[in-house]
Amino acid sequence: MVRAGLTTERLVRAGAELADEVGFEQVTVSALARRFDVKVASLYSHLKNSQDLKTRIALLALAEMADRAAEALAGRSGKDALGAFADVYRDYALAHPGRYTAARYPLDPGTAAASAGPRHAQLTRAILRGYDLPEPDQTHAVRLLGSVCHGYVSLEAAGGFAHSAPNSQESWTRIVDALDSLLRNWPAR
Amino acid sequence: MVRAGLTTERLVRAGAELADEVGFEQVTVSALARRFDVKVASLYSHLKNSQDLKTRIALLALAEMADRAAEALAGRSGKDALGAFADVYRDYALAHPGRYTAARYPLDPGTAAASAGPRHAQLTRAILRGYDLPEPDQTHAVRLLGSVCHGYVSLEAAGGFAHSAPNSQESWTRIVDALDSLLRNWPAR
DNA sequence: CGGTTTGCCTAAATGGATTAGGAAGTTACA
DNA sequence: TGTAACTTCCTAATCCATTTAGGCAAACCG
Numbered sequence: 340m341v342r343a344g345l346t347t348e349r350l351v352r353a354g355a356e357l358a359d360e361v362g363f364e365q366v367t368v369s370a371l372a373r374r375f376d377v378k379v380a381s382l383y384s385h386l387k388n389s390q391d392l393k394t395r396i397a398l399l400a401l402a403e404m405a406d407r408a409a410e411a412l413a414g415r416s417g418k419d420a421l422g423a424f425a426d427v428y429r430d431y432a433l434a435h436p437g438r439y440t441a442a443r444y445p446l447d448p449g450t451a452a453a454s455a456g457p458r459h460a461q462l463t464r465a466i467l468r469g470y471d472l473p474e475p476d477q478t479h480a481v482r483l484l485g486s487v488c489h490g491y492v493s494l495e496a497a498g499g500f501a502h503s504a505p506n507s508q509e510s511w512t513r514i515v516d517a518l519d520s521l522l523r524n525w526p527a528r
Numbered sequence: 529m530v531r532a533g534l535t536t537e538r539l540v541r542a543g544a545e546l547a548d549e550v551g552f553e554q555v556t557v558s559a560l561a562r563r564f565d566v567k568v569a570s571l572y573s574h575l576k577n578s579q580d581l582k583t584r585i586a587l588l589a590l591a592e593m594a595d596r597a598a599e600a601l602a603g604r605s606g607k608d609a610l611g612a613f614a615d616v617y618r619d620y621a622l623a624h625p626g627r628y629t630a631a632r633y634p635l636d637p638g639t640a641a642a643s644a645g646p647r648h649a650q651l652t653r654a655i656l657r658g659y660d661l662p663e664p665d666q667t668h669a670v671r672l673l674g675s676v677c678h679g680y681v682s683l684e685a686a687g688g689f690a691h692s693a694p695n696s697q698e699s700w701t702r703i704v705d706a707l708d709s710l711l712r713n714w715p716a717r
Numbered sequence: 718c719g720g721t722t723t724g725c726c727t728a729a730a731t732g733g734a735t736t737a738g739g740a741a742g743t744t745a746c747a
Numbered sequence: 748t749g750t751a752a753c754t755t756c757c758t759a760a761t762c763c764a765t766t767t768a769g770g771c772a773a774a775c776c777g
Contacts, residue, residue, distance in 0.1 A: 369733055381756045475694045479702040490679025505664045513668040516715055526709040558764055570725045
């Protein structure tokens with residue numbers, strides 16, 4: 340019997356690739372076993388169950404995005420940082436649609452807290468340092484930025500902007516401009 | 529044999545209720561059959577397949593939201609309209625989480641075009657009449673508003689804002705304020 | 718009232734998720 | 748090097764959802 344060399348690590352990585360190829364919904368324990376040319380039951384030594392697999396893929400995606408965002412923000416500030424940050428999410432979603440979908444897989448509170456989620460919030464907050472907003476407005480702005488990035492990328496991925504002018508890239512650029520302007524002129528209570 | 533009186537209409541409506549109760553992911557043809565105390569195969573006279581069921585629930589949700597949005601916009605304009613519009617989505621998502629999830633179920637282009645999707649875009653555009661933006665900025669703004677509403681509500685539904693201060697309602701109010709301000713001071717190219 | 722349509726059925730094939738238990742491969746250590 | 752302990756992967760079985768084919772009975776329509 341030749342061993343396939345399965346590890347949780349490799350399975351999750353392969354699961355993420357599978358998600359990008361066929362969609363996160365189609366990621367099943369069975370499909371993953373087929374990809375490793377191994378019986379389904381073998382995976383259950385490395386994964387608790389199907390949900391565990393999906394959760395791990397989600398955590399991988401969140402961590403990858405946070406890594407890229409952190410790199411993109413290094414040495415940038417203000418509008419430059421804002422644009423680079425936003426592009427990280429958009430580019431990631433375009434390059435890795437399955438992983439991006441995975442990143443929205445519902446996590447239980449404990450898992451979410453231990454995920455890269457808080458890092459995302461920290462990074463968003465770092466951008467806002469260039470805009471000098473007092474609390475609690477800073478928190479509102481963090482939530483706004485998160486909503487816009489996530490919302491835009493989701494709608495774009497769903498094809499929402501595909502079949503009408505102007506093209507999506509142009510809107511994206513202008514929306515980043517608009518957000519920059521908004522943050523520089525954040526309305527007082 | 530007493531007939532159960534199944535129709536596509538009733539099945540979809542019950543499917544939507546089921547989605548709100550147990551989550552859209554858990555809506556299956558089997559669960560629906562159980563709810564009507566009927567054999568699974570019987571549903572296939574009324575539904576093409578499982579995907580058809582989900583698509584129909586999605587269309588129902590999109591139409592319901594568009595109806596509510598249209599009603600909310602009647603007689604309002606400017607910031608008043610903006611706030612009311614945004615609240616429709618938020619309230620709908622809170623009251624009908626399963627249906628709201630359903631509304632993001634991927635539709636093929638033909639179905640999407642025949643859905644209430646375009647009506648949503650029209651309604652968003654109606655709000656912007658109060659802000660006097662020239663094209664193509666109006667389109668960018670439509671996309672921004674759609675992104676914020678969708679993004680915020682998604683993140684909120686996923687519990688993103690649940691465990692930190694300030695509370696979500698306050699952020700939401702301030703974000704609507706901020707968007708109003710942005711639309712009134714939309715930056716030139 | 719007889720024929721047709723419709724609504725729901727039984728039956729069966731397919732495929733994913735999951736568990737129990739076993740055998741082959743690997744490692745550690747005497 | 749021999750062997751015990753552990754790890755990895757397997758067979759086999761169960762359960763549940765999806766989907767299709769074909770049939771009987773109820774409802775409707777002339």
